[in-house]
Amino acid sequence: MxxxxxxxxxxxxxxxxxxxxxxxxxxxxxxxxxxxxxxxxxxxxxxxxxxxxxxxxxxxxxxxxxxxxxxLPNKSQQEDRTSAAAALSEREEDEVELSLLDAHILIIQENTQPAISLLEHISTRRLKRSHQLQQRFLVGWAYYKAAKYQESEYVLAEAVQIAQELNAQYLHLRILHQLALTYAAMRNYAQALLAHQRCLNQLEEVGLQDPFFAAQIYIQMGQHYTRLENFEDALGAFHKALAITEEFTSTQSIQAAYTNLCQYYATMKDHELATLYAYKSIQLHNLDMMKRLRSELYHYLGHAVLQTDSTQARAYLDQAWEAPGVQQDKLTQASLLARRAEWHFTQQDFTEARKHALEAQERAQPFGDTIIMADTLIILGRIEYASKNNEEGGRHFVSGLDMLERLESHEELANESVRYAQLLEEVGQEREAFTHIRRAYQSRLKLGK
Incomplete structure (x- = not known):
């Protein structure tokens, strides 16, 4: 061998x-x-x-x-001591990181004095430089929360120097922002503006697209300009913040921004921040999914209730509208409005039915393809056909059916295709009716029926 x-x-x-x-x-x-x-x-x-x-x-x-x-060879005593020292060092680092995390949580919870005590007990002489940076930032933030502005300014100025030395972009930006808030609390608005402008300059230099942070900075700068009675620049800053926020009107757009930030930090090899923004993106996705599930629950529940007594159905719809969380959930509101439209439709009150259906459409629009939006379009189609507006009704119906197909909601697609085919037959459009009968048949095949 x-x-x-x-x-x-x-x-x-x-x-x-x-x-x-x-x-x-x-x-x-x-x-x-x-x-x-x-x-x-x-x-x-x-x-x-x-x-x-x-x-x-x-x-x-x-x-x-x-x-x-x-x-195998025995370790020397020196090797044993080195190994023990390394283990001790790792254990101390773990304890430091846990203490920094505890302090961060305390500050968020407004428990500033316990946070300051905890942070001051961490000896900066034995900390790694990156841990020193976090410790100084958190101390400065905690002092600001405790209205100790002079102390906050001094510590944050130290943190800025360390952040520059380590090229820690994320913390550098947050420290400058906190320093600006500290200056503003001391009524030194000119220095606050300079610190916030440094944030904007750094964002531009590194090419970091962080719209949430940028909007926050512009809002603060608008307030600084207002206190300096520079109203023209204040309006300019507020309009810039408004322009940024108008790009993020749905959870999908916010999720996309978090995904971009995740990709940016992954490219920069900053895996902790990449993971942070990945978690934020996932959390928003899960939150969006939960809202959709709730709105779909009201959708199916509303359909079932409308098969009961008319008075009982209306009472349910009114009660559901007042349920906790509904006023903050546009998609669930759209679902309930669509059911209200259907209720008025069954009462032959097409004016009220159309009004509620159009309101439902407006609320569901930002969410893209959903079962709620498809259902709303089909309700609008039924209303327009009943009002003899066949062309408009057909347009709504086809849009709703196409959306159901994209959503792969084959059972609803089959049922509504049959309903539309019947309406087409009633107005003498047999060829078009046959097309939708075939669509219903194909959907049932996909369901195995």
Whole structure:
């Protein structure tokens, strides 16, 4: 068997142990080697020129009546001390990170004094530079919350220097922002504007697209300009903030922005921040999914209730409108408005039905393709057909059916295609009616019916 690796201290130590064990067992090198190894291989191990593979070590140890670990080198006392020191250092780092996280949470919860006490007990002399940066930032933030503005300014100025030294873009921006807020609290609005302008300049320099942070800065700058009675620049800053926020009117657009930030920090090899924004994106997605589930629940529940007594159905719709959370959930509102439209439709009150359906459409529009929007379009189609506005009704119906197909809601698509085909037959459009009967048939095939 050929040598595996070049000579090393480990090899020499293994070789010394192997030679001592071989002599103790009264083996010659030839006897120990056969039949798997050559005599020169054993000789090279014992001279420390090579060290064996783990598999070779197991075979040789078994021949000598030993375990393979008995042939491995012992750690020196110095190595043991170094290993223990490293373990201690890692443990201390873990404790520091946990303390910094605890302090961060305390500040968010407005428990500033316990946060300050905790942070001040962390010795900055023994901290890694990155931990020093976090500690100074959190101390400055906590002092600001406790209205200790002079102390906050001093500590944050230190943190700015460390952030520049480490090229820590994310914390550098947040520290400058906090420093600007501190200046503003001290009524030094000119310095506050300078600090916030530095934030904007840095965002532009690094090409970081963080619209949420940029909007926040413009809002604060607008307030600084207002207090300086520079109303023209104040309006300019507020309009810039407004322009940014108008781009994010749905959870999908906000989620896309978080995804972009995640990709940016991943490219910059800042895996912690990439993970943070990935979690934010996922959380928004889950929140959006939960809202959609709730709106769909009201959609199906409303359909079922409308099959009951008319008075009972209306009472349910009114009660559901006042349920907790509904006033903050536009999609659920759209679902309930669509059911109200259908209720008025069954009462032959097409004016009220149309009004509620159009309100439902307006609320559902920002969410894109949803079962609620498809249902609303179909309700509008039924209303327009009942009002003899067949062309308008057909346009709504087809839009709703196409959306159901994109959503792969095959059962609803089959049922509504049949309903539309019947309406087309009633107005003498048999060929078009046949097209939608075939669409219903194809949808039922996909359902296995």
């Amino acid at each position: 050929s040598p595996e690796q070049p000579s090393s201290k480990i090899g020499k130590s293994v070789g010394e142990k192997l030679r001592a064990a071989r002599i103790t067992q009264h083996y010659t090198q030839s006897q120990l080697a056969a039949p798997d190894f050559s005599v020169s291989y054993i000789s090279a191990i014992e001279r420390g020129q090579i060290h064996p593979s783990l598999r070779a070590l197991e075979i040789l140890a078994a021949r000598l009546g030993m375990s393979s670990t008995q042939l």
